[in-house]
Amino acid sequence: MLNGIFAKKLAIPRDMLTKKAVKQSAENHTGARQMSFMSFSLDQKDIIAKQNCPWPPHNMIGREPLNRTIYDLKTLTTVFGYMKKGHFKPKNCSSYQKIAVVVPFRDREPQLRIFLNNFIPRIYRQQLEFTIYVVEQTPGNLFNKGMLINTGFIEAMKDMKYDCIVIHDVDILAEDDRILYTCGDNPAQLSTKIQKYGYSIPFERNFGGIVIFSTEQFKAINGYPNQFFGWGREDHEVSNRIRRVHYNLSRPFHQYGHCGSVQHQKATKGTDRLEMLRISESIWKKDGLFDLFDHAYTILEKQRKPLYVWIYRDIDMKKVRQKLVSYINKGGKVHK
Template sequence: MHVILVTHSCVYTVSFYHLDHDYNSSMKQLDITSQAKSKRSDKSWYILSAGLIISVTVIFILDLQFFASTNFIRNTLNGKMLEVLSAADNFTNKFIDTMKHKLIIIDSDIPDSGSEQHVSDHFSNSNHGNCTWPPLNLQGRTPLNRTDIAIEKLDQKYTFMADGHYKPKNCTAYQKIAIVVPYRDRQLQLRIFLNNVIPRIHRQQLEFGIYIVEQTAGSLFNRGMLSNIGFVQAMKDMAYDCVVIHDLDILPEDDRNFYICGDNPIHMATKVEKFKYRVPYHSFAGGISTFSKKQYEDINGFPNQFFGWGGEDDELFARIKRSNYKMTRPFDAHGHCGSVQHSGQRTGNDRMKMLQISRKIWKQDGLTDLEYNLVEKRRKQLYVWVYADINMAKVREKLKKLNSPSRK
């Protein structure tokens, strides 16, 4: 910019000079006297000097303005950059504080000890080869992938899975997670479930196994009892630190909603799409809930008596309170869950009656009296298929004994 201004100024100055020179030549042709020519020559030098002075002055003024402008831009950009860096630091610190205060990590190096440690003890890269926590490759909230992909294609897509299990290769996961999914006749929803849950929990660098617990035909669907069966079958496979009871049709959208256990049971499905991304009522415990092994045993698991849709989640919430735990929602800000459409299950006709009875028999109805027939247990690439038969008549016969007047 300066070069252009200097060039223009010089051109103007030289132009003045040449105009005057041409004038002098003309005067020669008219035979002007030497005295007049001398006066005209002096005048041309005055014009040349004035032009140079004006050029230098203009350049000096413009240079001052340019310097002021660049300083203003530099200061503005620096200020904006500081704001961005400050916001990033605040976000990181807030995230770390949330994890430190609201979660614990069960020490996987001490098998069956039952001891628990606060997450702040592990909240960094460990010298013992533990996976980085929090994970570094999270993507945040992303829409569900609702594309129906054949199970064979999913096998090819998630080759890191084997026998329904995944374990990080280069580090030790902080927790081993068993995901238990009560299931019946929803093949499309199962494929969408696998294609959304597997990549999100994989990015969390957790060791995990997926258990699809299917009920045979004949009796009304019993979600609570299938959850208990899945818990028992998973713990037979390995000493999982944490069990996640997971509906097939409610799927996390955000990988910052961690599949992990804390010092109290955790409710993950806090903003569900079909409930307009909010909790329908305070004691809602449905969708996705996590329990440490000890917590699930302390509450005696789910009730076995709820056949048909509804009621078992409300009893689960009551069992948590009766066992002196709290249902916590530490990842509420990231608890967005999409809903996958499906045909509804038949509602249990006696669920309100069962809620009243469960208050009295909850310590005897659950894991402690679980009976079922294991038809088949097959390890597929992406999940372990547990096929179980539940005899509703036999379960209800137990109820009569538990609720008989002689036991009151």
């Protein structure tokens, strides 16, 4: 039987428990439970070598309002002194999964500070090992969210063998720490009740805000598209990729998916985003994670700050679009 307190608080369906987890829970004096959506990465040798962190976590608070105060980074570094070079690892137990958090970023410094102040304590209470990667694009070309995310994934995997990658918009923040940052059998959207959309999602195929993949899933969909410049539709293409490789789009914490929105100046929309969405249907296996190095992969700086790893990269839109021409058939309409 599930511990009554945790079952009520997290409302974990009985069918989300694996037989292995049920057996383990009977032997575990902490009463922790392991759920099927994150059990696949559990390694038996890790269980033997070190006691697992309690699961579900014991010190969850639930839903609480965002703190929108903009603190300076020095203050935040002092408050979150357990973060070392953007990384946290529980000292006394073994985290079930290692999480890379990738934040595509440009011109959002106040929002980044609000993000750090709200995100870090919530994931910290879940006792997960994690690193935050803030991937910033240089000024000049239109913002390319997809390529920044792909960059973050590649750079993260150079540092550690992560189990999961969280793609996190800097302006959409979880209000509830019961939104667990753990990956499972399908890619998952964790932000399902978004404040700026009336605490709902804008449309059924939306896959933005806060989403999570296992590393295998992210590779299987070839990451994010590289051809979307400006705001809009790259998340829709990722949703299509998930379906093309026969994953289901999961929303495991819909009951707790409340996410606050942080105001900022609106980003410039991509003028050809609908055309890129159409073209991506035929080139998605070429355009993405595995093709990233062909796009003049230029990392200007990778710096390990106290609260996050900062990656600064240049993206040349002209060169990226030149590559697109080689992908499509003659006569294909491409905006340059």
